Amino acid sequence: MIAHLTFSPLLPWPVIATLAVLTLLPCLLALATRRRGGLLRLAGFAVLAITLAGPRWTENTTQKLPDVALVLVDQSASMDLGTRHEMADRALAALQASAGQTDATRLIVADIPPVTSGGTQILPALHQALANIQPDQLAGIIAITDGEISDAAGLPRDTPFSALLTASGPETDRELRLDNAPSFGLVGQTVSLRLTVFDHGADDAGTIVPVTVTEDGQPVATAAAVVGQPLSVGLPIHHAGPVVIAASTPPLAGAVSAINDQAAFTLTGIHKRLNVLLVSGSPNQGERAWRLLLKSDPAVQLVHFTILRLPGEPIDADPRDVALVPFPVRELFETDIGRFDLIILDQFNASDLLPAEYLANIAAYVQNGGALLTEVGPEFAGPESLAGSPLGPVLPAIPTAPGTVTQNFSPTITPLGARHPVTASFAGQTLKPWERMEAATPAPGSRVLMTGADNLPLLILGNAGKGRTGILLSDQLWLWTRGGAHAGPALPLLRRVVHWFLHEPALEAEALTATITHDRLTIDRRTLDPSYPGDATVTFPDGRTKTLPLTQTAPGRFTSTLPVQASTGVWKVSESGRTAYAVASPENPEEYQDLAATASAVRGIARNIVWLGRNPTPALGPLLSPRHAVQITGSSSLPLLPPLPTLLVALLLITAAWWRENGASS
Structure with missing residues (x-):
């Protein structure tokens, strides 16, 4: 029980305070001048003020909390x-x-x-x-x-x-922190990776520790890092597409964990501009379509020449008035041929347009890793066909009877084309008709992705030495660019063909990729092998392995997934001699900076x-x-001064003071 004094005023506190001040001053003045009745007057007003304040004795019953x-x-x-x-x-x-x-x-x-x-x-x-x-x-x-x-x-x-x-x-912990991890870089150039090694809880500032940098599991750089000081490492970009970069350092003796002794990220290589040389053997209806399609691709820088006349063809005008831009044959096909990523020959023949040695240079360019795409028309079946020139050995097809086929036909994606990334997205579509194509036999090892009239090959891709080669056996692609009844996927098809020549990873027919999103590893295997599927072996960041079966999700495409939980670091996926890497980054990177x-x-x-x-x-x-702490469970309250009797007492005291003061004066 808790008892204490409380007040329940009969008037508002400001009123009581004002009355107290107004009455106290005369009383104090009377006491100071020793006037009779001063004490009685003070006592009366004091009793009155206390009564108006309403003093009460309150008792609370409580419960301990x-x-x-x-x-x-x-x-x-x-x-x-x-x-x-x-x-x-x-x-x-x-x-x-x-x-x-x-x-x-x-x-x-x-x-x-x-x-x-x-x-x-x-x-x-x-x-x-x-x-x-x-x-x-x-x-x-x-x-x-x-x-x-x-x-x-x-x-x-x-x-x-x-x-x-x-x-x-x-505790102590070593951390390798990436201060600046580039997300992309230009192929053929070098980007800078900045990192810092920290030894938390250890007094070893200035100690030198080795750092190893790997690219898709292969060491590409080593450096010496000073603990606590930033380090820059140059990374050359070798090819387009994603690559996993990992940096690691030996563990600190006695450290609580080695999880953050390494750090990894995905770096994507990109081409600045893809140099494409387009040479048209003569003006034709498809020439404008080729230019529009290639110029619409921001990744392509196009150089285009059209041969308007044969070198020995007589003219009745001054050559200076005809050849405003001389055809730089030697520069293009001898000295500068290596700077082009792709050469396209549009309806081109071997009839004195290029000397045989330059055609041989193009063939050598392909054999050494270049890319050649040819679009052919009736000239391909003629006596001056490129198939009979020094360029013939690198072409993916040779002409055959009946030569030129003139009839309406709808291009069709082959079963192999339905599995190939270049044409898989067009499989099952009803494509608008073309009007002419050339009969040809594919070269050994070539891949027929599209067929035309009488199931003859239409689009063929292949390899020659270290390079890539392809042929479109019709000069009618331009029909798809006219719109209306002939509208077709000319731009997306051509763009995919061109970028396949340029080794874009997403268009590779045989590929293994691994990605990690939302704490799940996804494995994607693309193949043209109809007898697939197989199994993939996953190597965890800590060295453990797990075998996963791959399931077909589309023609030529097989996938599997695996939760990665809280495991961070580099994951390795192996299958049929192919290897892919993926990075598992922590959801909260700051959480892993210092683990001590x-x-x-x-x-x-x-x-x-x-x-x-x-x-x-x-x-x-x-x-x-x-x-x-306590909780009040009950309360009782009693007034200390009953208002009416106390007011009477105050009145009597004030009256007595008045009487005494007046009696003294008389």
């Missing part, structure tokens, strides 16, 4: 290391057992959940839990954590805070710091400050 201890348990990713969760569970069980021995303390447990950025953040969980706790009951806040708290500076200072750290003492358990973040804030490796079952009592 338990103290509340808030326990926050760290569930962030860094707690998955070693036995940290086991330490946390053991400590929580000890606190719960200690609280269960008495009704004086109630334990509230809340998790510190993992977040997507910013490291371990305790304040959101703390504020949410405090919203349901009376402040006068909160006896203490206890955090069971590894100490890697990014927002510890915002913890309240008016409530006892204790940190139970899941380690035996301060430490008290530095809470030092100066926490009243108690307990290392659970030394004291695995801490007692609850020493971590709290008792609050002695």
Whole structure:
């Protein structure tokens, strides 16, 4: 029971205060001048003021409330290391057992959940839990954590805070941090990778440690890094498409983990501009279509020449008035041929348009890794066909009877074309008709992706030496660019053909890729082999392996998926001699920067710091400050001065003072 004096004023407090001041001043003046009745007047007004204040004696019956201890348990990713969760569970069980021995303390447990950025953040969980706790009951806040708290500076200072750290003492950890990881680079150039090695919890600033950089698992650079100082490493871009870059350093002796001793990212190589040479054997209806299609591709830089007359053809005008731009035969096909990524010959024949040695140069260019695409018309079946020139050995087809076929036909994607990335997206479509094509026999090893009239080959792709070659056995592609009844996928088809020649990874017929998104590894195998599928072997970042069967999802395409959970690092996928790599990046990179358990973040804030490796079952009592909070269950109140009798007494005192003052004056 709690008893105390309360007031229930009969008038508002400002009114009572005003009356008290107005009456006190004359009384004090009377006392100062020693006038008779001054004390009686003061006593009367004092009784009147106290009566108006309404003093009461109040007695409350109360019930003691338990103290509340808030326990926050760290569930962030860094707690998955070693036995940290086991330490946390053991400590929580000890606190719960200690609280269960008495009704004086109630334990509230809340998790510190993992977040997507910013490291371990305790304040959101703390504020949410405090919203349901009376402040006068909160006896203490206890955090069971590894100490890697990014927002510890915002913890309240008016409530006892204790940190139970899941380690035996301060730990050490080596981190390789990518300061600047380029996401793309131009093929043939070098990009700069900036990284820094940190040794957390170790006093070894200035120590030199080796760093190894790999590209798709193959070492490409080594360097010496000074601990705590940035290091730049140059990375050459060898080819277009994605490549996994990984940097690693030897582990620090005694470090708590080697997870962050390596860092990886995906770098995509891109071509700045693809140099394409288009040579038209004569003006034709498809010439404009080729130009429009190639110029519409921002990745292509086009050089186009049209041969308007034969070199020995007589003319009746001054050559200076006819050949405004001389055809630079020697520059194009001898000195500068190597700077082109692709040569396209449009309706071209061997009738004195180019000397035989230049056609041989083109053939050698292809054999050494160049690319050649030819679009042919009736000239292909004639006596001056390119098939009979020095260029013939690198062409993917040779003309055959009946030669030129003149009839309407709709191009059709072959079963092989339905599996090939260049034409797979057009399989099953009804394509608009063309009007003419050339009969030809594919060269050994060539691939017929489209057929035309009488099921004759129409689009053939193949290889010659180190290079690539292709042929379109019709000069009617331009019909698809006219719109209306002849509208067709001229631009997407040509773009895919051109980029296949330029080795775009997404258009490779035989390929193995691996990607990681939303904590799931996806394996994609493309092949033209109709007897596929097979199995893929996955190598985890920690060296473990797992075999996954691949399932067909489309013609020539087989996939499989695997959860990657919290494993970070480089994943390797192998299948039939092919290898692909994928990077699993942590959802919250800051969480993995420093994995060493430490008290530095809470030092100066926490009243108690307990290392659970030394004291695995801490007692609850020493971590709290008792609050002695109570809840009022009942109340009784009695007036100390009954208003009416007390007012009469005050009136009598004031009257007596007046009488005494007047009696004295008479």
